[in-house]
Amino acid sequence: MTLVVAASTTVYAQSSGKLMGTITNSKTGETITGVTVRILGTSRGGSSDVSGKYSIPALPAGKYTVEYIYIGYSTKQVTEVEIKANDLTNLDIVLDNSEGQVLDQVVVTGSFKKESIGALYSQQKNSALISDGISSEQIRRSPDKNTSEALRRVSGTTIQDNKFVIVRGLSDRYNVAMMDGSVLPSTEANRRAFSFDIIPAALIDKITISKTATPDLPADFAGGAVQISTKDIPDRNFISFGLGYGYNSASTFKDFLQTKKNVQNYLGFDDGSSQLAKNFPSRADVDGQLSQKWQRLALKSLPNDFGIQTKSALPSQTYQFSLGRVKQYEDNSRFGALFSVNYRNSQNILPNIERNWFTYDYRDQQYKFSTNLGALANFGYTFGKNKITWKNLYNRTYDNTYTERFGTDGSSSSINKFYAFDLMQKSLFKSTLDGEHVLSDKNDKIKWTASWSNIGNNQPNQTKINYQKHEDYVNDPSVP
Missing domain, CATH: 2.60.40.1120 (Carboxypeptidase-like, regulatory domain)
Structure with a gap:
């Protein structure tokens, strides 16, 4: 619950x-x-x-x-x-x-109104392409904390690994992700895919999935083009505060196993303790067979962070602050600015996950500590038949997962105890400058976009420990 x-x-x-x-x-x-x-x-x-x-x-x-x-x-x-x-x-x-x-x-x-459900449906009705989507009003009414969770509510889409989108049964490599009119780069080093879980849902104005090709869209997708629009110029001056707390009967206030955490981890940053030492051998040195002396020195330089603490899992927490300002001048031109900061932290327990394969029978217990920090700064100026906007989005996620696995390996007739420490840090910064100009009385328009994106994906100090004991020695106290 x-x-x-x-x-x-x-x-x-x-x-x-x-x-x-x-x-x-x-x-x-x-x-x-x-x-x-x-x-x-x-x-x-x-x-x-x-x-x-x-x-x-x-x-x-x-x-x-x-x-x-x-x-x-x-x-x-x-x-x-x-x-x-x-x-x-x-x-x-x-x-x-x-x-x-x-x-x-x-x-x-x-x-x-642009952000209303009716406006989104009307846009689909009058559009020359097949599309579906979700508006900010629908997102606001849901408990979704990031874009991947919001995309689950769009018909014809499936979310894989809680972050990759599948449109009409076609995997992520056949889809394209766009934000504010420009294509987003891949978040993965070894595949063409975008991790939608790094964008907070609170910063989204609407999401539209185009399922047919048109001249204004990239031509390298077969499933769908996922178009994300961040919030635009506000209609009026405002200051908004929001907070939310979530209770999960399977996790909240239950024993939560984790490595030691500090304030930086709660803000989505690593304090550097998980990084390799400066004198750690390079990949080329490791491939070249290190001597036993250098192997011992390399192992000693690794952080000794195998200690596990038992804490009480806190309720999920969400905080949001938004500020909007708009100024209208005598010549009917307008300048607007929108600033928003969004923070979320959750501590979830995934108990009794069964991993049943042909020769394996495992049961996992996972403890996931997640932090998401996002910020948005958008500016816009309309004058005459022209509009210039500058949109900026920054977001980072910090996921620290501890896994305990117990079970049997039928291929080796052994009892296994497996422990995994996984730390994943992702960041996204995107800046988009675009313009829209009306050229004639017939509403002929020209639109242009210039954008710059930077995506970071860091997985430091991934540690896995596996203990095996043959079934013949399960009851033998002399065999550890």
């Missing part, structure tokens, strides 16, 4: 009421740039930017009629639009491209 308790607090900083939303084409679902937005009865107004978004700040509290005008589309008026003090009113509009028809009164209901 797993119980998750979460709490969050969001503080918005806003001095007056604000109206904003997104304007889209009713047939294609595409955003419309350059739509004139007027607050009737006042001199206030604005226009939609390159992303189809509009924003009219500092509106006094009250009810207004809002008019949307664009050449080639029906003029739409929305009445009874209520603006509240110190609040944001979101009004998404769909325009019909039937010329000459004027709608005097249209009451808009529902929302087409």
